[in-house]
Amino acid sequence: MVLLRYKVDPADMQAKINVALSASPTISLSNPAAELRLTLELSIASSVNEGQPITFMVEKTVFEVTEEGEGGMDIFSLGAFGALRSATHDTTKAISLGHFKVHGVPTSDSPDLRERGHRFVTIPGDGSTVTVTHTLNWERIFRYEEKRSKGDLVPGERFHIGIRKDYLGTMWWCWGDLETDLKDKKLHIWHPGPLPGDKPSDDFVREGKWVLGEEPMLLDWQDVTKDGRASFEVIE
Secondary structure: OOOOOOOOOOHOOOOOEEEEEOOEEHHHHHOOOEEEEEEEEEEEEEEOOOOOEEEOOOOOOOOOOOOOOOOOOOOOOOOOOOOOOEEEOOOOHHHOOOOOOOOOOOOOOOOOOOOOOOOEEEEOOOOOOEHHHHHEEEHHHOOOOOOOOOOHOOOOOOEOOOOOOHHHHOOOEEEEOOOOOOOOOOOEEOOOOOOOOOOOOOHHHHHHHHEOOEEEHHEEEEEOOOOHOOEEEEEE
């Protein structure tokens, strides 16, 4: 799912989030259990609420990690990172990780995002980083590739991968830390924006221990990956 984008007043921006992508330096052809690790490192670069953590929902973004055994389409198969591209710019050597369009159907009508099964990440408010790591084994790397196979690779080949801007962001966020001030709170699906729906009343929010979302477009997500991509080498 490509994130909704619309214009907002730059003066209304609440925080700038820096995101850097890195890859494990190598992946071994001779090791059938070898894995490629792709790590996203996030930090708050600036904020109108200095020192305040930010918690955001990860679904349908580059931060959504599919755990082993979950099944279904992972975020790579939706095209969030594009293909593994040859460092020589030879397009015939690119490895597709998939690029499908999937329309999810809500499994619950609860306004509580936790009850709906959504996942969240908290970015510390003190300027330190939090990491999100994806792991791709050989089977996953070639699952949707139709023209190449692992046997076509040779030691010394280098590949790179980058973040697609359309998947960098979130559909819901709020101030606070999941493990402390948000621990006993219910996270309400409502947030400001072009299609906000009816805002819950102050009494409803207070009595139900709810937290409402902030406007998604008021976070400025910046890809600060060196050269705009992460690289790795295929070894024997």
